[in-house]
Every structure is written in structure tokens, then in C-alpha cells.
Amino acid sequence: MSLPVLQVIIGSTRPGRIGPSIAKWVAEQAENHGGFHVEIVDLTEVGLPLYDEPNHPRLGDYAHEHTKRWSEIVRRGDAFVMVCPEYNHGINAALKNALDFLYHEWQRKAVGFVSYGGVSAGTRAVQQLKQVATALRMVPIVESVYLPFPHAHLSESGEFQPGKAAELAASAMLDETQAWTEATAAMRKG
Numbered sequence: 120m121s122l123p124v125l126q127v128i129i130g131s132t133r134p135g136r137i138g139p140s141i142a143k144w145v146a147e148q149a150e151n152h153g154g155f156h157v158e159i160v161d162l163t164e165v166g167l168p169l170y171d172e173p174n175h176p177r178l179g180d181y182a183h184e185h186t187k188r189w190s191e192i193v194r195r196g197d198a199f200v201m202v203c204p205e206y207n208h209g210i211n212a213a214l215k216n217a218l219d220f221l222y223h224e225w226q227r228k229a230v231g232f233v234s235y236g237g238v239s240a241g242t243r244a245v246q247q248l249k250q251v252a253t254a255l256r257m258v259p260i261v262e263s264v265y266l267p268f269p270h271a272h273l274s275e276s277g278e279f280q281p282g283k284a285a286e287l288a289a290s291a292m293l294d295e296t297q298a299w300t301e302a303t304a305a306m307r308k309g
């Protein structure tokens with residue numbers, strides 16, 4: 120049986136961002152976990168403009184090629200991990216924008232969160248993201264990975280190495296994501 124596809128979404132898009140280093144670490148944790156086929160999805164490469172569809176995403180009637188491409192990518196995912204910074208005590212705009220573009224492609228799929236920032240470690244962004252995920256009929260996973268001051272864990276070569284506690288948190292988040300992915304599989308087929 121083929122493994123479910125887990126997409127690790129890099130939420131930040133600014134030049135010089137730390138998001139890709141953290142996403143690489145998340146993808147490694149997911150590969151080691153063994154329950155998923157893992158893909159990294161970089162919103163910078165997806166290249167969406169500010170939301171510009173004339174119709175509500177529920178209709179799935181997309182006017183633009185960039186939305187159709189984004190729809191195809193997300194449709195392929197069975198579950199997601201959002202790697203999200205916290206900007207001004209909330210969700211960063213690029214990630215919220217990417218979420219708003221689609222509807223059916225997200226629903227009935229589990230979503231785990233890996234957040235980072237200062238002392239708050241992105242917790243406020245995750246709380247907001249859980250609310251948005253619920254509106255999209257996703258299954259937000261309670262077990263999140265919160266990473267305070269992530270730049271302190273970058274090696275000289277730019278590898279993110281946050282240590283054992285973060286690995287354990289990732290393992291718990293991935294176990295629960297896997298459980299909900301299995302539990303909702305029949306709903307996605309229907």
C-alpha cells in the first residue's frame with residue numbers, strides 16, 4: 120500500500136527567511152517517522168499573487184492558471200505540516216493568502232504545525248491558523264512543535280539542529296497527524 124503524501128509547507132516567503140532550513144529539518148523528521156511520502160512545498164516557488172479569483176473557492180471554478188497549479192499541488196497532499204513564522208502576533212500574510220485560494224483541496228485532511236519566533240515561538244500564529252484550518256474543514260492537530268529563537272540552532276552550514284526535545288515534539292505531532300490521516304481516509308474517498 121502506498122504511503123499518504125505529507126506536504127511540508129514553507130509559509131514564509133521573504134528573502135533571507137529561516138523557513139526553508141526549518142522545513143528541511145521537519146521533512147527529515149517525517150522521513151524518519153516512516154508513515155508518509157514527504158514533499159516540501161515552498162510558497163515562494165508556487166508564486167501566488169494576492170488573492171485574485173472572482174469566484175468563491177468552494178465553486179472550484181478557477182479563472183487563473185496559478186490557482187489551477189496550486190489546486191493540483193494541494194490536491195495531491197493527504198496531510199500537511201505548516202512551517203509558520205509569527206508576524207505581528209499572528210499568521211504571516213503569504214500563508215493565509217495561499218490558504219484562502221482553495222477550499223475542497225484542504226478539507227478532511229490533517230494539518231500539523233511547526234512554528235517559530237521569539238519567546239512566543241509562534242504560538243499565537245498557530246492559534247490563529249487552527250481557527251482558519253477549521254473553517255477550511257481541515258483537522259488541526261493539537262500536538263504542535265514550537266521553536267523559540269530558531270536562529271540559535273543554525274549550524275555554520277545553515278542546518279537547523281534544534282535538539283532532542285524538538286525531535287520528540289515532532290514525533291508526537293507526526294504520530295497524531297498519521298492517526299488522523301488514516302481515520303479520515305475513507306471521508307476523502309467519498
Ligand SMILES: Cc1cc2nc3c(=O)[nH]c(=O)nc-3n(C[C@H](O)[C@H](O)[C@H](O)COP(=O)(O)O)c2cc1C
Binds near residue numbers: 136137139235237240
Ligand atoms: C514582519 C515581521 C513581524 C514579526 N513579528 C514577530 C512576532 O510578532 N513575534 C515573533 O516572535 N517574531 C516576530 N518576528 C520575528 C520572526 O520570528 C523572525 O524574523 C523569523 O525569522 C521570521 O521567519 P522567516 O525568517 O522564516 O521569515 C517578525 C518578523 C517580521 C519580518
